[in-house]
Amino acid sequence: MLKEEELLQPQRQKKRKHPRKLANNRExxxxxxLWEMDVKYGFIVGEQRFFFLMSLIDVYDRAIVDYHFGLTCEGKHAAQILQRALWKRQQFNCDDRPVIRTDNGPQFISHAFEEACQHFQTVHERIPPKTPNKNAHIESFHSVLEKECLQRNEFQSYQEAYEIVTNYLLFYNQRRIHGSLYDLSPVEFGKAFALQLITPFVVKV
Structure with a gap:
């Protein structure tokens, strides 16, 4: 009735501080x-609680550039990973910094992470809901982690889980070969690419 009599006030539009940027098709x-980030969780049988692993992967060389392992996983941890990754890859000296691609998890839509992306002058793009293929490389890594590490171990303590998972990350980066990287590990591939010892290719995402 109020609507028919035109007595309703226009609904206030909520203004977003950090507008959502959808993931683009890229080469x-x-x-x-392009770096992808996502969260994986595991279970500590001996303590009956979960732990979280938030990882950041380089889409081209498949290296896990940085990660957070802990009993909590928040936007501030995503911001810390991003800062460390940019420092490790010496990206603070570059004008064109990596694009950061994530899903719409609470860590990645938080003010802490969005403000970190803005402060570090990186573009943050988010995939549409229910499209994990848009984040395929980090999803693939977490699938490998599940099969080769988490399913093979029944963790009795947080310390044990931390030691085994972080050791696996070292193995993955330094020794585990990838068919898509000319049967090299991510670290070996990165060195060969820098020395122009391999034929470059294009990754379409």
């Missing part, structure tokens, strides 16, 4: 162009 031709 990646070198490391440090």
């Amino acid at each position: 990646i031709t070198a490391p440090n162009q």
Whole structure:
């Protein structure tokens, strides 16, 4: 009735401080162009609680550039990972910094992470809901982690889980070969790419 009599006030539109940027189709031709982030959780049988692993992967060389392991996983941890990854890859000296791609998890839509992306001058893009294929590389890594590490271990303590998972991350980066990387590990591939010892390729995402 109020609507028919035109007595309702216009509904206030909520203004977002950090507008959502949808993931674009891209062609990646070198490391440090596109990084993907996501969260994986595991279970500590001996303590009956979960732990979280938040990982950041370089889409081109498949290296886990940085990660957070803990009993909580928040936006501030995503911001810390991003800062460390940019420092490790010496991206603070570059004008074109990696695009950061995530899903719409609470860590990635938080003010802490969005403000970190803005402060570090990186573009943050989010995939549409129910499209994990848009984040395929980090999803693939977490699938490998599940099969090769988490399913093979029944953790009795947080310390044990931390030691085994972090050791696996070292193995993954330094020794585990990838068919898509000319049967090299991510670290070996990165060195070969920098020395122009391999034929470059294009990753379409």
